[in-house]
Amino acid sequence: xxxxxxxxxxxxxxxxxxxxxxxxxxxxxxxxxxxxxxxxxxxxxxxxxxxxxxxxxxxxxxxxxxxxxxxxxxxxxxxxxxxxxxxxxxxxxxxxxxxxxxxxxxxxxxxxxxxxxxxxxxxxxxxxxxxxxxxxxxxxxxxxxxxxx
Numbered sequence: 001x002x003x004x005x006x007x008x009x010x011x012x013x014x015x016x017x018x019x020x021x022x023x024x025x026x027x028x029x030x031x032x033x034x035x036x037x038x039x040x041x042x043x044x045x046x047x048x049x050x051x052x053x054x055x056x057x058x059x060x061x062x063x064x065x066x067x068x069x070x071x072x073x074x075x076x077x078x079x080x081x082x083x084x085x086x087x088x089x090x091x092x093x094x095x096x097x098x099x100x101x102x103x104x105x106x107x108x109x110x111x112x113x114x115x116x117x118x119x120x121x122x123x124x125x126x127x128x129x130x131x132x133x134x135x136x137x138x139x140x141x142x143x144x145x146x147x148x149x
Contacts, residue, residue, distance in 0.1 A: 008062075008064075008065045008066065008110055009065065009066045009067075009068055009105075009108055009110075009112075009113075009114065010036065010038070010058065010062060010065045010066070010067050010068070011036065011037040011038070011068050011070065011102075011105050011106055012037070012038050012039075012040070012055055012058070012067060012068065012069040012070065012082075013037055013038065013039040013040070013070050013097065013102065014039075014040045014041075014051055014055070014069055014070070014071050014072070014078050014079070014082055015040075015041050015042070015071065015072035015078060015097060016041070016042050016072055016073075016076060016077075016078060017041055017042060017043050018041045018043045018044075019041060019072050019097065020039040020040055020041040020072070020097075021039045021041050021043075021044075023039065023070075023097060023099065023102050024037050024038075024039040026099055026102075027099075027102055027103065027106050030099075030103060031103065031106060031107070035106055036106070037102075037106060038054075038055075038058065040054055040055070042078065048077045048078045048080070048081035048082075049081060051078060051081065051082070052081045052082065052084065052085065055067070055069065055082070055085060056085070059085070059088065059091070064090070065090065066090040066091075066092070066113055066114060067085070067090060067091045067092070068092055068094065068105055068108075068114045069082045069085065069091065069092070069093045069094070070093075070094050070097050070101065070102060070105060071093060071094065071095050071096075071097060072095070072096075072097045073095055073096065073097075074095035074096065075095075076095075079093065079095050092114050092115065094114075094118075096125070098125055098128065098129075100124055100125045100128040101121060101122070101124075101125035104117075104120075104121040104124055104125065105121065
């Protein structure tokens with residue numbers, strides 16, 4: 001399952017509604033069926049406590065693995081409940097779920113802890129946030145006739 005001395009990571013997606021399940025679906029579409037992620041949304045689990053209990057069960061099955069829990073929003077009930085798990089070793093919670101960040105986390109190489117890559121992952125996720133409207137797009141079209149990107 002994992003090599004001695006190598007930290008393996010388990011990605012957990014947790015959200016309000018079905019965002020977590022949708023994010024997992026998008027990850028599989030982009031990265032293929034090899035994506036190792038679990039998804040827990042309140043549409044199915046109904047209470048943040050129920051999600052926490054499921055994550056605790058997974059944690060008990062794999063105590064040596066690093067658990068990276070990606071939540072939809074800071075201060076939300078799901079994220080607040082997941083943060084309680086940070087008292088356990090090898091558990092981290094990241095708020096502000098977006099697909100760029102989820103891809104980066106899903107592609108982390110074995111043996112690398114999330115804390116070692118967090119700044120790089122966060123910067124890439126932030127760089128993917130952009131505002132467009134007619135004036136921005138019009139200005140881009142004038143600068144680059146052939147390609148917006």
